[in-house]
Each structure stands twice: as C-alpha cells, then as structure tokens.
Ligand SMILES: Nc1ncnc2c1ncn2[C@@H]1O[C@H](COP(=O)(O)OP(=O)(O)O)[C@@H](O)[C@H]1O
C-alpha cells in the first residue's frame with residue numbers, strides 16, 4: 211500500500227491481498243492517512259491488488275461510506291477484471307464509481323460540475 | 330520452460346519451481362528436446378526459476394552428467410543468488426560451470442580453445 | 449489423480465490465507481485455469497473466514513479444511529472441498545444464504561453467495577451449538 | 592502470536608509444494624524476511640520429499656506437517672515445524688545425515704544437510720518400521 215496526495219484527494223495504491231487478515235490494517239492505515247492529510251476525496255488504485263474476497267470488498271465499501279458521509283467522493287481505478295466481476299455480483303458496480311486511470315478520476319473529482327468536496 | 334536452438338547448443342529458459350514433482354517433467358522434456366535437435370551442448374538459463382530444492386539440483390546435475398558423457402558442455406546462466414548459495418553448499422559450484430548471460434555461455438561453448446562438442 | 453489433504457488451523461484471521469493458498473496449490477494438479485484457481489481461492493477464503501468470524505464468538509476454536517480429488521469416473525478431475533468447524537452453527541441456513549444477510553454489522557453477507565457463484569455446487573450442513581460444514585465441488589471447465 | 596496448523600497429505604510428489612507453500616504462508620505472520628521464508632520453503636520441501644521418496648517404498652502413505660508459533664517468552668516468534676510419517680524409518684540416522692549419503696541412486700543425499708543449514712535447529716527421530724519425525728526450529732533474524 212502506498213499513499214500519494216493530490217490537492218483535496220488522497221490516492222492509495224493497493225498491493226497484495228485484501229482479506230480478513232489485512233482488511234483491518236487497510237482500514238486503519240487509510241483512515242489515519244485521511245486524518246493526517248485532511249483529504250476529503252479518495253482514489254483507490256486496485257492495479258496491484260492480487261486477491262480480494264467479500265471481507266475485502268466490505269472494507270472498501272466501508273471507506274466509501276465514510277468518504278460519502280463527509281461529503282467527499284471515492285473512486286476506484288485500474289480495477290482488475292476479476293475484481294470487476296465480483297463488484298458486479300455484489301451489486302456494488304452501481305454504488306462504487308470506477309475510472310480507468312488515476313488521472314481520469316482526479317478530473318472527475320476536481321471538475322466543479324461533477325461534485326466532490328471543494329479543495 | 331522454453332527452448333531455443335543456437336548452432337550446436339540447446340538453450341533452456343527455466344520457469345516456475347523445480348522440485349520432486351516437476352523434476353521428472355524437466356528431465357523428460359529436456360532429454361526429448363536434446364534428442365530432437367541433436368544438440369551436444371546445453372545452456373540452462375535459471376533466471377525464471379522461482380524455487381529449487383535438492384531434488385531439483387539433482388535433476389540439473391543429471392543433465393550435466395549426460396551432456397558431459399556425450400562429450401558436450403553444460404553451462405548455467407543468470408543464476409539467482411539463492412540458487413548460487415545452494416550450489417555452493419552442495420559443493421556443485423566447482424562442477425557446474427556458470428556464466429552471467431546466454432551470450433557469454435555461447436561464446437565459451439563455441440570457442441575452439443575452451444572445449445565443447447564441435448558443431 | 450486421486451489425492452487428499454486435510455488442514456486443521458486455529459481460527460485466527462492470518463490462517464485464512466494459509467487455507468486458500470494450500471487448497472489452490474493442491475488443486476493446481478487438476479488442470480484448472482488461472483481464473484478457476486482464483487475462484488477456488490475466493491470460495492475457500494469465504495468459508496474459512498466464516499468459521500473465524502462466526503463459529504467461536506466466545507473463544508478459541510479450530511477449522512478443518514479437507515480437499516480431495518478422485519480419479520474414478522464419473523468424478524474424474526473433480527475437486528471436493530469441505531470446511532468444517534465445531535462452533536456456534538447456523539440456526540436458519542436458508543436465511544444465511546440470502547445475499548446481503550449478515551449477523552455482523554460491518555460485513556457484506558456475501559460469503560455464501562460467492563461460494564455458490566464460484567463453485568459448481570455448495571452444500572451447507574449446520575446444527576446450532578454443534579458446528580457447520582460447508583461442502584463445495586468444482587470441475588475444471590476445459591475437461 | 593500463538594498459532595497452530597496441522598496438514599496431512601497423501602505421499603505424492605505434487606503435495607510437496609502444498610506443504611512448503613502452506614508453511615511459508617503460515618510463517619509469514621512472524622516477520623521472517625523474504626530470504627528466510629525461502630529457506631523455510633527449502634527445508635519443508637526436503638523433509639516432505641523424504642517422506643514421499645523414502646517412507647513408503649511398497650505403497651500408499653501419509654505425511655503430517657505440524658507448524659506452531661508461540662507467543663510466550665523465551666520462544667517469542669519462534670517457528671517450529673514437525674514433519675512426521677509412519678513409514679520405513681531410518682536405520683542409521685548419523686549416516687543418513689552425512690552430506691551425499693542417499694539410498695536412492697539418482698538423488699543428492701543433501702536433504703538433511705539443507706534442513707540443517709537453512710533452519711536454526713534440526714532433530715531427527717526415527718525407528719525402522721515405525722516411521723520418522725523431523726523437528727525443525729527457526730527464529731526471524733531481525734528480532
Ligand atoms: N461457520 C459459520 N458458523 C456460524 N455462523 C455462520 C457460519 N457461516 C455463516 N454463518 C452465518 O451466516 C451468515 C451469512 O454468512 P455469509 O453469507 O458468509 O456472510 P457474512 O460472513 O458476510 O456475514 C453470517 O452472518 C453468520 O450469521
């Protein structure tokens with residue numbers, strides 16, 4: 211997991227596996243980073259994610275709830291095909307916004323017409 | 330595992346794991362390829378080798394014996410550090426010749442002064 | 449090829465990965481595709497996570513993962529995975545299987561649905577106070 | 592962290608990988624370095640290969656791999672791996688440990704040497720006709 215900051219947005223590049231064991235670390239580290247940076251919006255880049263199960267999806271959805279409650283926007287990028295099909299099965303494809311690249315996601319977040327919390 | 334032929338030499342690029350389970354496949358496929366191509370010399374490129382144990386080293390040594398008996402030369406290339414230390418432990422570092430690249434190994438094999446079977 | 453493995457683990461989160469990676473490696477010899485192996489990993493992960501999460505709310509417990517492959521027809525190349533705990537059990541299995549139903553707030557309630565989607569068959573046996581056994585079967589598609 | 596796993600496998604070559612990958616994943620939570628995990632994989636591979644190769648020359652048999660970690664001092668963070676079969680046994684353990692000694696022609700006779708080199712300690716218990724147990728311990732270096 212690595213963190214990058216771009217204006218009002220925290221970008222998290224995922225790596226490894228997201229399951230019952232790693233979900234709690236993921237939550238803690240992302241929440242801490244959001245607190246430290248004060249970022250209102252979150253981009254989760256899933257490119258390096260090797261494995262995810264329903265517990266992992268739950269942890270991702272949890273971040274989405276929290277960001278949305280705070281008036282921000284959360285976007286998933288570089289979603290691997292297998293994760294995409296799990297999101298579809300879970301009925302989350304309509305809830306979680308996905309963009310191809312971090313750049314695309316940043317544009318969506320920073321566009322005044324598409325919402326997202328102000329900088 | 331993939332095979333390449335260069336003059337009198339068969340080049341085998343190893344991949345995956347070489348243990349009790351895969352050693353027999355390795356032996357069969359290399360021996361078949363040597364028979365088919367009639368190559369007298371063998372280069373084993375170990376770059377893609379993720380795991381090897383004493384059974385795997387035994388299979389490599391077996392090919393060396395066979396090639397040497399036929400008057401040819403066998404050379405290991407791109408030997409990963411962990412394999413190198415296992416060869417040292419096994420006292421095989423003096424028996425099995427190692428070169429950095431396939432090109433270096435080919436030069437050794439094709440040089441009339443350094444031995445290796447004629448083309 | 450006939451083969452068998454039986455893996456008993458303490459119900460702690462880090463062992464979920466041990467179970468799914470052991471079964472995935474065990475299944476590899478059957479000729480499953482890469483994406484089928486991924487599906488097996490998810491199904492095993494869900495079943496073992498359930499034992500870790502739900503079976504022993506009041507203390508320590510174990511989960512056993514058995515996997516077998518048969519070489520006799522008509523079961524040639526079939527992978528059977530059984531995940532068993534001796535924990536709390538499930539009072540209403542039909543309800544538990546409903547997508548989105550979970551007795552733990554932060555959870556998705558999708559474990560049993562994913563097992564059903566990713567494997568060819570799923571059988572849940574459970575008795576409150578006695579424990580739960582999940583039995584899943586998968587055959588490689590290219591056969 | 593206290594943890595336990597027990598894995599029983601049919602003695603067939605493809606299960607050697609199941610054993611070493613399961614133990615490597617189990618050990619990961621102890622904070623071993625990547626190269627230490629590689630060493631554990633080799634040691635487990637050697638021990639399980641020995642049971643597959645040598646324990647049951649006349650038929651089918653099983654090998655059991657137990658791994659434990661303790662959280663009590665002074666054993667904090669110590670990995671113990673025990674590989675046990677109920678096969679032929681070793682008549683002369685001292686001789687078996689000699690590097691290069693093997694009762695199978697094509698083999699290296701380096702299995703027990705590699706276990707000894709790659710782990711912090713090795714204990715071999717064996718009785719002819721009863722079986723063999725190999726017990727290995729390793730501690731992460733950075734602790
Ligand atoms: N092994 C088990 N032991 C006890 N209860 C279980 C077990 N597996 C599942 N359950 C019950 O079934 C419910 C639904 O399970 P599942 O579909 O896997 O979703 P989740 O695990 O996300 O809650 C769980 O919330 C739990 O109440």
Ligand SMILES: Nc1ncnc2c1ncn2[C@@H]1O[C@H](COP(=O)(O)OP(=O)(O)O)[C@@H](O)[C@H]1O
Pocket residue numbers: 383637641642644645646676678679680681687688692693694695698699700701702703704723
């Ligand atoms: N589990 C076992 N059961 C029976 N004999 C064994 C077992 N492990 C080792 N041996 C004996 O000890 C010898 C040396 O073992 P080892 O050093 O691992 O080398 P290798 O396995 O290459 O022969 C073996 O050849 C075998 O005779």
